[in-house]
Amino acid sequence: MLSGGPPRIEHDCYTSTMPSELMVLDSAEVLEDAIATSEERLVLLFKHSVTCGTSAQAYDELVDHLSTGQHTTQYVIVTVQTHRGLSDAVAARFKVRHETPQTLLIHKGQVVWEASHFSVTAETIKSAIGRYAPNGSMA
Numbered sequence: 001m002l003s004g005g006p007p008r009i010e011h012d013c014y015t016s017t018m019p020s021e022l023m024v025l026d027s028a029e030v031l032e033d034a035i036a037t038s039e040e041r042l043v044l045l046f047k048h049s050v051t052c053g054t055s056a057q058a059y060d061e062l063v064d065h066l067s068t069g070q071h072t073t074q075y076v077i078v079t080v081q082t083h084r085g086l087s088d089a090v091a092a093r094f095k096v097r098h099e100t101p102q103t104l105l106i107h108k109g110q111v112v113w114e115a116s117h118f119s120v121t122a123e124t125i126k127s128a129i130g131r132y133a134p135n136g137s138m139a
Contacts, residue, residue: 018077019066019067019075021075022046022066022076022077023076023077024078025077025086026082026086027086028089035093035109038107038109041073042106042107043073043105044125045077045090045103046058046075046078046102046103046120047078047099047100049080049081049101050081058101058103058117059101061120062120064122065122068126090104094106096114099117101116102116103115105129113128115128
C-alpha cells in the first residue's frame with residue numbers, strides 16, 4: 001500500500017516545491033497500490049498536463065487544498081506528458097473520459113466523484129472528500 005511518504009520526484013515536470021503529500025503515479029504498480037489503498041481510505045488522483053494553463057491553475061487549487069492541514073486521503077498525481085500510457089490506463093480502468101486537468105476521487109476501487117478543468121478547486125475537492133470520507137473523517 002502507499003506509504004504517503006515523500007514523493008518520488010524523477011521527472012523534469014516535477015519540482016522540489018511539489019507538496020510532500022503527492023505521490024507520483026509513475027508505474028502500473030503505483031496505480032494498483034492506489035486502488036488497493038482506496039479500500040481503506042479515499043484516494044484523490046490528479047491528472048495533470050504541464051503544457052496547459054488550466055491544468056496549472058487546477059494544480060494550484062490542489063496545492064491550496066493540501067496546505068489546509070492534515071489529510072487522511074492519499075493524493076496521487078500523474079502527468080500525461082511523461083506517463084500517457086498510465087493516464088490512458090486510468091481512464092480505461094475507471095471507465096472515465098480522459099481529460100486534463102482531471103481529479104478522480106476513488107473509494108473502494110470505484111470513482112465516486114470526478115471534476116475537470118475549472119471545476120477543480122480547493123473547495124470542490126474539500127467538499128467531495130467530506131461527502132465520501134468514511135465515518136465522517138475529513139480530507
